[in-house]
Amino acid sequence: NAGVTQTPKFQVLKTGQSMTLQCAQDMNHNSMYWYRQDPGMGLRLIYYSASEGTTDKGEVPNGYNVSRLNKREFSLRLESAAPSQTSVYFCASSEATGVTGELFFGEGSRLTVL
């Protein structure tokens, strides 16, 4: 059981380049999330998808777009990367769509924008 799988694990971009982070979960979860984690800080929610076909903004959505491709997959796209988007990105999923429920996180994708 792989859980939540993110690709790529590492990526270096130049300012202005675009890229997509891929995330897939095999737990048949309804909800999926993208967080970013900066040094010495907690995780901040970028976007989430409460169910297939729906997406909504989190705390820091500017500069990102997402696609809930199907129940398993949730991608995060940077259209024009900026140095401020250098971070570690975590995808997560959960069964619950309400207030309670454990989040299952991937291993993270480390992005550096030069």
Place this chain on the structure above:
Amino acid sequence: GESVGLHLPTLSVQEGDNSIINCAYSNSASDYFIWYKQESGKGPQFIIDIRSNMDKRQGQRVTVLLNKTVKHLSLQIAATQPGDSAVYFCAENHNQGAQKLVFGQGTRLTINP
């Protein structure tokens, strides 16, 4: 804006001792809290959760205490082991109808042999 914070950024304990990690929150509307453990190079891992209608919940070697009067949350780890070395995050949900957690900055727990 309101946020979750921590009293201490680092904590060092002797192996075998009990560890207490503290967390302050300021949003009185929060009704659900979770503790996560993050080992180096890995994603956060769920430890224990508690709803606002409870003041204590126990798991295996861990206990979470919630004091709504002073908006304080703590994680107690009994008989700390080397494998407990990690960064611990508390997170709260502002009852927004989805699992939109707000995470604290984290406390790094180091275990001394």
